[in-house]
Amino acid sequence: MKNGFVSESLMQKHIHENPADLQNGIPELDPDLNESVPRLISLGREIPLLSGPLDNLFIDINGVLTIVECKRYSDSRIKREVYSQVINYTTDLQNMLLDIENKNVFENFKNIISKVSDIEILEELKKDTILSGKNIDHWETEFKKAFARNIRSAYFRVIILCSPTDSIDLSGKQVKSFSGNQIRNLMDIMSFSENKYNNYELILMDMRSRSSSSTIIDSKIIWRRYSKLPMIPLVGNSIRDNASKIERNLAFIPSYSKPHQDTLEKLLANLKGKYRLKENSQGYSINKENKSLYTEISLNEKEWQIRSHQISDNEPIFILLNEINSKAYDSILVSVDRINGPNAVINITLRDNVDSLDETLVLLSYIFENRTR
Secondary structure, three states, X not given: OOOOOOOHHHHHHHHHHXXXXXXXXXXXXXXXXXXXXXXXXXXXXXXXXXXXXXXXXXEOOOXXXXXXXXXXXXXXXXXXXXXXXHHHHHHHHHHHHOOOOOOOHHHHHHHHHOOXXXXXXXXXXXXXXXXXXXXXXXXXXXXXXXXXXXXXXXXXXXXXXXXXXXXXXXOOOEOOOOOHHHHHHHHHHHHXXXXXXXXXXXEEEEEEEOOOOOOOEEEEEEEEEOOOOOOXXXXXXXXXXXXXXXXXXXXXXXXXXXXXXXXXXXXXXXXXXXXXXXXXXXXXXXXXXXXXXXXXXXXXXXXXXXXXXXXXXXXXXXXXXXXXXXXXXOOEEEEEEEEOOOEEEEEEEEOOOOOOHHHHHHHHHHHHHOOOO
C-alpha cells in the first residue's frame, strides 16, 4: 500500500481487522475524540445476501448494523451502480431477517453470520467498556428488542468507502487513482435520490494512508445524509455517566501538589508523541496505534497514578514482576498486585514533592516493551 489499496479485498481485510480506522472518520464515533462511544464489532466479510455478497458488516451495542461497500476510485462502478447496490443490501437484510411475528430476528441474523464467521456476537459486544458494571442481562434483553426494531424500521448506517488505487496494471501503466467526475456523479445521484424521511444514514467516505511512507490510515467523510440512529437507554445513560466522570476527574488536577501537576503535564505531552491517549471514566488510557496497552493514568481526588493491568502469565512482563516490585526507586512508589491467579497489576505512584518524570518514563518504556497481550 502507498496512499491507497491495491485491491478491494485488501480494503475489506483492513477495516475488518481495524474497525477503529473506520470510526476515526466519523466524529461522533471517533474514540480519539470521545472514549465513551460504542465500538464497531466486525461480523465478517463477503456476507451472503440476496442481491450478492456484502463487503463488510459491523454491529454495535445499540443493535445498529453498519453496512460497508468498498470501492477504489478507479472502479467505473462507483459512478452509478454502487449507490443502488448498498441500498439493496438494506432491503436484503429486512427480507431475510423479518418473519411474520418478528420474534426470531436476531436468531435469523446469527444464522446468516455463521456462514462466514464463528464469532459469538453477544459475547464480543459485552466486552465494550460502556457496559462495564452494568446489568448485562437487562442490556441483552433490550439489545434483542432494539435489533429487531432497527431491522424492521431500516435503521442502518450505510457507508460507501472509497480509496485511491496506487497500482500498476498488466501493461505497466499507472492506474489513475481518482476520478473527480465519477465521484461527483455519485454525489449528484445520492443528493437527488435521498430524502430526509429515510431512517438509514448514508455516508460516502475516503480512506487512505497519511503519506506514501506512513502506516497511519486516515478516513474522512466526503458526503453525508445524516439520520439519528436509535440508542438503547441503558447505553445512553452509561455514556452520560462516563462524560460526567471525565469532567469530575479533570477537576481533580488543580488540587494536586505543584510537582505532581507538572509531572503529569510533562508525562502527557511526552506520551502523546508516541501513543494515543484517550480520556475515560478513570483518567486516560494509553494505546499504541489501535491496540490497547492495558495501561491507564488514573485520576482521583488525592493523587494520580499509573496502572498496567490484566498482565497474564504468558507475557514476558510476568516473569519480571518480582524484579519490578523489589527494585528501589528514587521518585516513584511501585507495587504489584496479583489478582485472580495469573492476572496481575502494576501500580505506579509518585513520591511527594519530587520530579518523577524521568524515572516514570523509563519504567513505562520497560513495561510496554515486555507486554504482548
